[in-house]
Amino acid sequence: MKQHFDEIIIHLPKKAEYVGFIRLTVSGLLSKVGFDIDTVEDIKVVVSEICNKIVSSKCKSERHHYDVKFHLFDNGFKAFFKVSSCIAENLFEGESGEFAKAIISSLTDEFSIECDDYCTITIGKYLGDSINANR
Amino acid sequence: MFEITLDNNGQVGKSRIVLSGEIDISTAPEFKTKLHELIGDGDSDIELLCEDLSYIDSAGLGILVGALKKVKMHHHDVYIYYLRDNIKKLFEITGLDKVFILEEAI
Numbered sequence: 001m002k003q004h005f006d007e008i009i010i011h012l013p014k015k016a017e018y019v020g021f022i023r024l025t026v027s028g029l030l031s032k033v034g035f036d037i038d039t040v041e042d043i044k045v046v047v048s049e050i051c052n053k054i055v056s057s058k059c060k061s062e063r064h065h066y067d068v069k070f071h072l073f074d075n076g077f078k079a080f081f082k083v084s085s086c087i088a089e090n091l092f093e094g095e096s097g098e099f100a101k102a103i104i105s106s107l108t109d110e111f112s113i114e115c116d117d118y119c120t121i122t123i124g125k126y127l128g129d130s131i132n133a134n135r
Numbered sequence: 136m137f138e139i140t141l142d143n144n145g146q147v148g149k150s151r152i153v154l155s156g157e158i159d160i161s162t163a164p165e166f167k168t169k170l171h172e173l174i175g176d177g178d179s180d181i182e183l184l185c186e187d188l189s190y191i192d193s194a195g196l197g198i199l200v201g202a203l204k205k206v207k208m209h210h211h212d213v214y215i216y217y218l219r220d221n222i223k224k225l226f227e228i229t230g231l232d233k234v235f236i237l238e239e240a241i
Contacts, residue, residue, distance in 0.1 A: 016161040096197035
């Protein structure tokens with residue numbers, strides 16, 4: 001993706017009722033980049049899946065919030081979710097976890113989990129053919 | 136916000152259930168409880184009408200699979216009607232389009 005980007009960081013409580021809020025936020029950000037409505041819907045699903053796993057994690061943590069960072073490029077979009085290694089390791093456990101992994105992998109152009117002291121889940125989507133004709 | 140209602144229309148041997156709204160992590164527990172209340176012990180086919188279902192996540196899909204397992208024990212099936220394209224895509228990605236019976240019309 002091109003180097004210039006706008007950065008938006010959201011600090012969210014680990015509560016299920018705020019996942020709908022982040023879905024709406026993503027919708028607005030992706031529309032600003034110029035994605036078509038189908039792709040906006042796809043990425044809303046992907047972001048929700050990751051947030052769901054974070055807020056429903058059984059990992060013990062003193063952190064009651066988590067951060068989602070968005071980078072808006074001229075030709076795409078990236079989102080970064082900073083989580084503990086415990087959450088990252090158990091992100092896709094169980095049947096619904098397998099569904100979530102398949103959904104995220106299929107609907108994004110970039111998907112990775114990198115761990116150091118904390119883990120960062122990264123997703124990315126290029127504008128490509130997903131451009132809104134009315135942009 | 137989501138709604139789940141039983142609409143059997145006098146039919147015997149089938150549970151016709153109408154789903155609408157969004158099934159996500161905040162509504163999934165209520166969805167699971169109400170769905171299992173409506174299908175009982177699973178001794179009938181289930182028809183899910185999803186024309187007004189605008190969103191479902193992996194937790195919701197997992198709950199549907201749980202319902203399917205329940206009725207399969209009694210040699211019944213789950214039929215899903217009128218899925219929107221964005222949701223049908225999720226069924227295809229997860230392979231659930233091969234597990235449930237997806238129909239365009241009743």
